[in-house]
Amino acid sequence: MTTTAPRGGTPDSAFHGVSSVFLGGPFMGLVDSESGRMPDRDCQPFTVLIEHFERQGLHVYNAHRREAWGAEVMPPDQCTALDQEEIEKADVFVAIPGIPPSPGTHIEMGWASAFGKPIVLLLEEGRDEDYGFLVRGLRAVATVEYVRCTDIATALPEVDAAIRRALERLRTAA
Numbered sequence: 001m002t003t004t005a006p007r008g009g010t011p012d013s014a015f016h017g018v019s020s021v022f023l024g025g026p027f028m029g030l031v032d033s034e035s036g037r038m039p040d041r042d043c044q045p046f047t048v049l050i051e052h053f054e055r056q057g058l059h060v061y062n063a064h065r066r067e068a069w070g071a072e073v074m075p076p077d078q079c080t081a082l083d084q085e086e087i088e089k090a091d092v093f094v095a096i097p098g099i100p101p102s103p104g105t106h107i108e109m110g111w112a113s114a115f116g117k118p119i120v121l122l123l124e125e126g127r128d129e130d131y132g133f134l135v136r137g138l139r140a141v142a143t144v145e146y147v148r149c150t151d152i153a154t155a156l157p158e159v160d161a162a163i164r165r166a167l168e169r170l171r172t173a174a
């Protein structure tokens with residue numbers, strides 16, 4: 001497996017040498033069958049993270065926003081190819097694996113680890129047992145930092161610290 005310690009990056013990014021992040025998480029399971037969109041409360045963790053990262057000068061790859069929160073869903077072949085391409089391009093991978101597990105996000109975690117990306121996984125506080133063994137054990141084979149929280153909006157400093165730890169681990173390993 002290769003590691004891809006980020007190089008370059010925009011000068012104004014708050015994370016040295018990092019210019020982009022891919023943000024994954026539960027999608028189709030959250031789309032309301034009547035409205036055809038994710039309810040606002042389920043969009044909130046993504047919008048909070050997207051705005052937080054963009055304020056820090058990062059380019060954010062995110063399918064939920066790209067596909068209008070369910071209103072403009074791409075066909076499977078298209079979103080799969082695009083997501084894999086964007087994860088390979090991104091300097092950092094951040095994801096919410098989800099309870100219940102998001103199938104697409106689990107595939108993406110596999111890609112991100114195989115690409116050697118620094119990974120931050122956002123887990124629900126006190127629910128470790130509800131995550132798959134390979135989610136909890138991903139740190140054994142990849143550069144993974146876990147953040148456990150109940151409200152992502154109040155955990156943003158921890159998310160940033162976890163990104164920095166993952167980047168540092170990858171740089172020292174390179």
Ligand code: 5HM
Binds near residue numbers: 026067104
């Ligand atoms: O299986 P689920 O829908 O929860 O998968 C969500 C993940 O797959 C997201 O992180 C997103 O990047 C990707 N995805 C996508 O890009 C998933 C779907 C639908 O499953 C989609 N576009 N239309």
